[in-house]
Amino acid sequence: MIFLGTAGIPNAVKGGSTLEALSFLKRVGLNAMEVEFVRGVRMPPKQAEEVGKEARRLGVRLSVHAPYFINLSSDEPEKIEASKQRIIDSAHRAYLLGADAVAIHLGYYGKLGVQEAYTRIRDSLLDVRDRLGSMGVKGVMLGGETMAKSTQFGTLEELIELSRDVDIVKPYIDWAHLFARNGGQIDYSSVLEKLKQAGITHVNSHFEGLKKRGGFYVDVHDTVDVEAPPFRPLAEAIIKRGVDITLICESPYLEDDALKMKAVLEQLGYRLNP
DSSP: OEEEEEESSOGGGTTSOHHHHHHHHHHHTOOEEEEEOTTOOOOOHHHHHHHHHHHHHHTOEEEEEOOSOOOTTOSOHHHHHHHHHHHHHHHHHHHHHTOOEEEEOOOBOTTSOHHHHHHHHHHHHHHHHHHHHHHTOOSOEEEEEOOSSTTBSOOHHHHHHHHHHSTTEEEEEEHHHHHHHTTSOOOHHHHHHHHHHTTOSSEEEEEOEEEEETTEEEEEEEOGGGOSSOSHHHHHHHHHHTOOEEEEEOSTTHHHHHHHHHHHHHHTTOOOOO
């Protein structure tokens, strides 16, 4: 199945509640939403349970985005510990929401070598896994997000390796980030094949357009109309390969662009199950 929705509350519902957002998404024919904790995990547990119950009733698949302020490869132990706690809080709310995955910006290489950064992040996530287990949090994958900048930990290969070393970690694909990191190119089928070979049965992902600055694509989000990266070839690859996937629109135009993506899927003969 394909699940398609917005990163957070749709623009048409700004100022409204997450529950209102779910009703709106159902009404316009979308079937997914990423709950945004990017500025902090402020949703009370009881509210998370209520939102999860309503999402299940409406058939809207939920995922979560953890706070941006995470760096598991920091040189400062207190920052690593604070980062772990933000991931734990996000995963706990995801569990109450019934969300299947948490998108996480894992860290930076900084002064570390690639392997040292990898080891530090892996060890931190193993600790997070054990602490979540002791809390009874189950069924939530920690989604290491593919990142656009070469200074950030998060190539597809790094995240696939991490998913082998930490059983509750899997890649959370940002298609535009992969496009930018590869110099404005992307082979969707190759990425999907690598994920299949890694045993990923459901792909959680973001999609948005990117702006170009100084001749390079940068991590500044734009409408999907800019074709950087193009959506239609991704839609074709998903349908041809029969991929189970969640596509979360992270463009500034949220539901408008998500509905454009839905129209492309429909042109290719796929109907969402809203």
